[in-house]
Each structure stands twice: as C-alpha cells, then as structure tokens.
Amino acid sequence: MIKSKVPNIKTSIFAVMTSMAKEYNAVNLSQGFPDFQISNDLISLVNKYMSEGFNQYAPMPGVPELRNELSKKTEKQYSRKYNPDTEITITAGGTQALHSAISTIVREGDEVIIFEPAYDSYAPVVKLNGGRPVYIKLKQPDYLIDWEEVNKGVNSNTRLIIINTPHNPTGKVFSEEDMISLKKVVSGTNILILSDEVYEHIVFDGKNHNSIAKYPELADRSILVYSFGKMYHATGWKVGYCMAPEKIMSEIRKVHQFTVFAVNTPVQYALAEFIKREEEYLSLSDFYQEKRDFFNDMLTKIGFDVVPASGTYFQAVNFNTLTDETDFQLAERLVKKFGIAAVPMSSFYHNDENTKTLRFCFAKTDDILEQAAERLENFYSQAKKQLNLF
Numbered sequence: 001m002i003k004s005k006v007p008n009i010k011t012s013i014f015a016v017m018t019s020m021a022k023e024y025n026a027v028n029l030s031q032g033f034p035d036f037q038i039s040n041d042l043i044s045l046v047n048k049y050m051s052e053g054f055n056q057y058a059p060m061p062g063v064p065e066l067r068n069e070l071s072k073k074t075e076k077q078y079s080r081k082y083n084p085d086t087e088i089t090i091t092a093g094g095t096q097a098l099h100s101a102i103s104t105i106v107r108e109g110d111e112v113i114i115f116e117p118a119y120d121s122y123a124p125v126v127k128l129n130g131g132r133p134v135y136i137k138l139k140q141p142d143y144l145i146d147w148e149e150v151n152k153g154v155n156s157n158t159r160l161i162i163i164n165t166p167h168n169p170t171g172k173v174f175s176e177e178d179m180i181s182l183k184k185v186v187s188g189t190n191i192l193i194l195s196d197e198v199y200e201h202i203v204f205d206g207k208n209h210n211s212i213a214k215y216p217e218l219a220d221r222s223i224l225v226y227s228f229g230k231m232y233h234a235t236g237w238k239v240g241y242c243m244a245p246e247k248i249m250s251e252i253r254k255v256h257q258f259t260v261f262a263v264n265t266p267v268q269y270a271l272a273e274f275i276k277r278e279e280e281y282l283s284l285s286d287f288y289q290e291k292r293d294f295f296n297d298m299l300t301k302i303g304f305d306v307v308p309a310s311g312t313y314f315q316a317v318n319f320n321t322l323t324d325e326t327d328f329q330l331a332e333r334l335v336k337k338f339g340i341a342a343v344p345m346s347s348f349y350h351n352d353e354n355t356k357t358l359r360f361c362f363a364k365t366d367d368i369l370e371q372a373a374e375r376l377e378n379f380y381s382q383a384k385k386q387l388n389l390f
C-alpha cells in the first residue's frame with residue numbers, strides 16, 4: 001500500500017454536485033464552465049493548422065507566435081513588457097501553471113498565505129511540496145481583506161502569497177488600495193506572489209482589472225497565471241499561460257518541461273492568430289455583466305438579498321435568513337427537492353466553514369438561468385412559509 005501524501009483530499013465538490021445534478025435532473029449552476037459555443041472562426045483556425053500539418057510537439061515554452069502576441073497584449077493592457085523568449089510559458093490550462101509555479105517555489109516548511117474562500121487547487125499543491133498553507137479569511141459580506149491580519153500572518157517562513165482577482169468563488173475584485181497594501185506587506189521581504197488572473201477579462205460596473213503586472217515592485221516578484229478556457233468559452237481545451245521575470249520563469253520552465261513538456265500545437269497556432277481580435281475578449285465583461293444582472297434581477301425580485309459580484313461568472317448568495325441548515329445541507333436539499341445545483345461556499349474553506357452561502361455559476365443561457373430562478377422561487381416561498389409557521 002502507499003501512504004497518501006494528501007490524505008484529506010476528497011472528490012472535488014464540483015464533480016459531486018454535477019453527478020447529483022444529473023441524478024436528480026437538476027439545473028446545474030454548480031460547475032464553473034461557460035455554456036456557450038466557442039467562435040466558429042477559432043474552430044476553423046484550429047482545423048486549418050491541423051490540416052496544414054502542425055501536429056507535432058510544440059517548443060517546450062510554447063509556440064513563439066503566441067508568446068509574442070501575449071507579450072504585446074500584456075504591454076498594451078498593463079504597461080509591462082514580458083520578454084516572450086524568457087518570461088512567458090504556455091501551459092496546460094491555468095491549473096498546470098499554478099501547479100508548476102507552486103512546485104518551483106515551495107519547499108519543506110515554507111508557509112504560503114491563501115485567502116479563504118479559495119479556489120480549490122492551491123492548498124493541495126502547497127502541501128504536496130511540503131509547504132504549510134496559512135489561511136486568512138475574507139470578511140463577509142463584501143469579502144474584504146484585513147491587511148493588518150495579513151501583516152501579522154507574515155514571518156520569516158512565509159515564502160509565497162497567493163492572490164486571485166477577479167476572485168473565484170466570491171466575485172470580488174482587488175482594488176488599488178488592496179494592491180498598495182500588498183506592496184507594503186511584502187516590501188523588504190523575500191516573499192513571492194502568485195497572482196491568479198484567469199478572469200482578467202470579466203470585470204463589471206466599469207471597474208478595472210488590477211493586474212499585478214501594473215505594479216512594478218510587485219510584478220518583479222510575481223508569477224501571473226491566465227487561462228484561454230475563460231477567454232474563449234473553451235475550458236475543455238486546457239490551454240493557459242504564465243508570465244514571470246526571467247529569474248523566476250527559468251526555474252518554472254524546468255518543472256514545466258518535465259510535467260507536460262509542451263502544449264497542444266495546432267491550438268496554440270490558432271490562438272496566436274485569433275488573439276489579435278481584441279474585441280473578442282474585450283467584449284466579455286459586457287457579455288457577462290448582462291448575465292449577472294439578468295440572474296440577479298430575478299433573484300432580487302423573488303426576495304433574495306444579493307450582493308452583486310464585481311467580476312468572474314460566479315454569484316454568491318447568502319441564505320442566512322432563510323434556513324438553519326449548513327450550506328452543504330442546503331445545497332443537497334436544493335438538488336434533491338428543488339432541482340437546482342449550486343456549490344456550498346464551505347467547500348472553499350479548509351475547515352468547511354459554514355457561511356450559509358452558495359455559489360452559483362451564471363455562465364449559462366438565459367433559459368437555463370430562468371429555470372434556475374423558478375426553482376429557487378419554489379424554495380424561497382416554501383422557506384418563507386415555514387419561517388412564518390413559527
């Protein structure tokens with residue numbers, strides 16, 4: 001028998017909820033995948049490169065044409081130039097970029113600050129590498145960061161701080177003040193930053209995405225992670241990239257090289273061409289803001305108290321006043337009795353913190369969102385009736 005290196009890891013909650021959603025024929029707003037067709041032009045480009053014979057291994061760090069385009073895009077958007085030859089690597093989705101970056105940096109005994117609720121892939125990789133996650137909670141209902149607490153959480157063992165903006169699962173976006181506070185925390189230390197920016201193009205209400213690339217003192221010590229899955233409704237393609245100063249990226253590439261070596265060749269060539277059409281990704285914020293508003297308006301009319309997400313395609317909804325159940329119990333009952341699947345926020349905390357909040361993915365067609373709202377209305381009216389009985 002083998003001794004597990006990560007004994008506490010269970011089957012991902014997304015897989016659990018999705019299989020329950022299938023079993024109970026529920027509307028599935030649990031898993032975070034966009035339910036939209038990808039561009040036909042992008043498909044044609046992949047076909048073109050396949051037909052033209054671009055089917056063998058790509059260069060280890062990625063196709064140069066794509067890295068060049070990414071370098072230009074980043075410089076235009078965030079005013080920092082990443083050298084395409086030495087500072088940009090194409091990865092098998094954001095997931096592999098995160099895995100390779102954490103594996104490169106974290107050693108036995110290192111502490112890594114993770115804000116909770118957190119996307120589920122950070123802590124396991126930290127632990128696999130012998131590191132110790134140090135969890136700091138975002139403060140409800142606006143999921144603000146208490147930077148004083150972060151300051152207190154830092155010590156000589158702190159090696160890495162992981163940030164994620166726009167933030168999955170809460171929809172929070174980091175403000176300029178957050179970035180300034182982060183700068184103060186790391187100044188004079190050797191702490192590195194891993195900035196997960198896979199939702200960079202999904203930011204609402206005229207806010208800006210505060211990429212860490214915009215802050216030179218931070219960018220000099222940061223690894224930035226992105227995903228084409230989120231940019232092009234193509235999460236199944238598993239192609240993403242990371243960027244970091246050369247001295248960090250040269251080490252990440254050593255790990256990347258022996259993790260996947262290289263990523264899908266024709267898709268990279270197709271992306272290198274397609275990414276020149278800025279409007280394709282610059283229109284994402286408006287597209288998803290409409291979805292958020294459509295979904296939230298329905299929930300608000302029903303009577304739910306919703307704090308609108310500022311980015312991503314996730315909406316957190318608090319059920320505090322409607323039930324005494326834990327969010328996990330509620331999520332289970334909603335699937336089984338009302339036919340609607342969502343993710344309990346507790347699954348984004350290491351200690352299953354019960355925040356009485358569920359995460360809904362609104363990257364779905366309007367009719368699916370309407371069906372979801374109808375089912376939530378059924379739940380709401382039953383919950384209210386029961387509350388009035390007492």
Ligand SMILES: Cc1ncc(COP(=O)(O)O)c(C=O)c1O
Nearest residue numbers: 093094095119168198227229240
């Ligand atoms: C915050 C965050 N980071 C990283 C990823 C992983 O990206 P990819 O699907 O490209 O591996 C996701 C995917 O849901 C995510 O939500």
